[in-house]
Amino acid sequence: MRLPDGYQERIYTPQQARSVEAVWRHEEPQAGRSLILPDGRCDVIVRYNADRAVVPRLVVTGPATQSYWVTFEAGDRWIGVRLRPERGGVLWGEDIGVAQDQVALGEAAATRVPELARVCVVGAREEALRQALVRFVEGRALPPEGHRVGESLRRIHLAGGRFSVSELAARAGCSTRHLNRMFGGTVGLSVKVYGSLVQFHRALRLVCDAGGSLSDAAFEAGYADQAHMTRAMRRFGGFVPSDIPEGLIRPDVSGGLWGGRAT
DSSP: OOOOTTEEEEEOOTTTOSSEEEEEEEEOSSOEEEEEOOOSOOEEEEEEESSTTSOOEEEEEOOOOSOEEEEEOTTEEEEEEEEOGGGTHHHHGGGGGGOTTOEEEHHHHHHHOHHHHTTOOTTOOHHHHHHHHHHHHHTSOOOHHHHHHHHHHHHHHHTTTOOOHHHHHHHHTSOHHHHHHHHHHHTSSOHHHHHHHHHHHHHHHIIIIIOOOHHHHHHHHTOSSHHHHHHHHHHHTSSOTTSOOSSOBOOOSSSSOOOOOOO
16 A cells, blocks of 8 residues: 655654654645544644645644544645654643643644744745754653653564563563553553554554455454454554555554654
8 A cells, every 4th residue: 555645754763863753744736635543643743735825734733542534625735743652741741641632723732832833924934844843842851751661662662562561561660550650641642552553553564565364464463363453443543454445644653654644
């Protein structure tokens, strides 16, 4: 399954950036809509239009666990920064714990990140917007627990979302309750929900790109059976493995090119 036309993304490695996971842009030549898949990350986005008279619109997203449709007009464009999952507090502060599936638009977004609201003016150049987004995200410090959560996140990804929460907590040197508390205060999701998202994306990649049977994909992704995988795809994507929509905006949750998100 190919990425939608007009989508570009640059993945940042841990050595390149402290907070930024990817910088992406998307443009649409005609009106329509796209299905955005959840990735458990936060993004800060500017939506604008090829018509430079249109005022750019600031968008701040919380960690998504549900898919949603975005409608757009001809010439609509987006430029965004996807934060590393443990950096959600950079955008949401203490509200990260209640930011799941939330989207701040307009005045709400401007109140949350006033420094960025000031660059959303008529005629703003795309490169200036990109630099402002990256500079804002990179200029925020990570709290101490974020570093511990980052190591646990790495283990979750290495396991493809298949892990024991108790074992993960033991490796982090804390209780499962405390690990979930740290995840809630940095990622904005529980350990289990975040791991389920990683497993969902692994299964989706296997179904779309590997070309094997659905039962084989379910087994490889770590689900109990095909029905278990079907329930996960219906929960996070709103579709079933045998009927995956074309033109998905698919966030990268593993470090390779897999798509992005728009709002």
